[in-house]
Amino acid sequence: DAKTTQPNSMESNEEEPVHLPCNHSTISGTDYIHWYRQLPSQGPEYVIHGLTSNVNNRMASLAIAEDRKSSTLILHRATLRDAAVYYCILRDHFMGGSNYKLTFGKGTLLTVNP
Amino acid sequence: ETGVTQSPTHLIKTRGQQVTLRCSSQSGHNTVSWYQQALGQGPQFIFQYYREEENGRGNFPPRFSGLQFPNYSSELNVNALELDDSALYLCASSFPQETQYFGPGTRLLVL
Numbered sequence: 001d002a003k004t005t006q007p008n009s010m011e012s013n014e015e016e017p018v019h020l021p022c023n024h025s026t027i028s029g030t031d032y033i034h035w036y037r038q039l040p041s042q043g044p045e046y047v048i049h050g051l052t053s054n055v056n057n058r059m060a061s062l063a064i065a066e067d068r069k070s071s072t073l074i075l076h077r078a079t080l081r082d083a084a085v086y087y088c089i090l091r092d093h094f095m096g097g098s099n100y101k102l103t104f105g106k107g108t109l110l111t112v113n114p
Numbered sequence: 115e116t117g118v119t120q121s122p123t124h125l126i127k128t129r130g131q132q133v134t135l136r137c138s139s140q141s142g143h144n145t146v147s148w149y150q151q152a153l154g155q156g157p158q159f160i161f162q163y164y165r166e167e168e169n170g171r172g173n174f175p176p177r178f179s180g181l182q183f184p185n186y187s188s189e190l191n192v193n194a195l196e197l198d199d200s201a202l203y204l205c206a207s208s209f210p211q212e213t214q215y216f217g218p219g220t221r222l223l224v225l
Contacts, residue, residue, distance in 0.1 A: 036216075043118075043204050043216035044157065087156060099145055099169050099210050104156030 004088045009109040012078045020073040020108055022088030027068050032091040034102065035062065035073045037084040044087065044104075047073065083112045116141055118207050118217035126223045127195050135190045135220045139207030145169070146188040147214060148180060151202040163188055164210065200224045 005023040012018040024033065032051050036044040048055055048062045050071075055062040061074040075082055087107040091100045119138045127133050139146050145164045149157035159172035163182035177193040186207070192199055200223050206214035 034213075043206075043219050046213050046215060049213070099162060099164055101147060101159040101162060101170060101172070102149075102157070102206075102214060103159065104149075106154075106156055 003103075004090060004105055006086075006088050006105060006108045008106070009111065011111045011113065012075075013113050014080060015077050018075040018078045018082070018110065018112075020075075020086050020088075020110065021070065022072070023070045024088070024090055025069045027090060033062070033064060033068075033071050034089040034091055035060070036087045036089065036102075036104075037082075038087070038107070039081075039084045045084075047086070049091075078110075078112045080112050080114060083110055085109050118205060118215055120203075120205055120217040120220050122220060123218070124221045124223075126225065128225050129195055129197060131195050131224075132191065132193045133195060133222060135192075135203050135205075135222070137188045137190070137205035137207070137217060139186045139188070139205075140215055143207035143209055143215075144186050145208045145210055146182055146186065147206045147208070148188070148190050149204040149206065150174075151204060151219070152198075153201070157202075157204055160190070195224045197224050 034049040035047040038044045048060050050062045063072045085107040087104050089102050121136045147162040148160040151157040160174050161171040162169045166182045179191045182188045202219045202221050204219045206216045208214040
């Protein structure tokens with residue numbers, strides 16, 4: 001399983017941008033980079049994913065390095081509701097190829113200060 | 115559109131017992147994946163069902179088994195419960211190759 005490395009924790013202030021880094025030096029050419037977050041006592045929530053190009057959606061932006069060995073999740077203006085564990089995941093395909101599993105690490109605990 | 119639902123929300127069992135957890139997939143999704151999340155850890159993949167067949171399995175013993183029904187809902191069964199089976203059990207539904215959407219989980223405590 002391809003592995004990712006994230007800081008254990010990060011801290012931010014409300015209404016400031018947050019940049020959550022992820023290293024994935026063993027990424028293969030077909031691995032998608034997924035980000036999920038998990039609020040306390042909830043299931044993981046999909047945030048964003050990408051393959052090579054930077055991606056934006058209503059929740060966040062994903063910046064992918066040119067060599068794809070690292071990526072950064074960007075929350076443009078953190079709110080208290082963004083306090084969660086953020087997981088950077090490389091999607092692993094099965095034999096048979098059409099489906100995949102998610103291999104989670106421990107993620108980054110983001111604390112947002114008011 | 116209804117999201118992924120799981121039942122029950124909480125459950126307490128004793129060692130050696132058997133448990134069945136249920137998952138209703140998001141409307142139209144034909145793939146259900148199950149994950150186990152121990153306290154302080156990320157979720158670990160148990161197995162996946164696609165069109166009523168097991169489509170892949172993680173590093174879990176055979177006492178973890180599952181089913182998927184024609185309406186794509188799914189069950190996770192665990193036999194001979196052990197203390198270490200205490201965890202949050204999560205299911206996620208999806209179409210093949212598309213985003214997995216998670217339910218809120220079932221918290222199982224084994225005493």
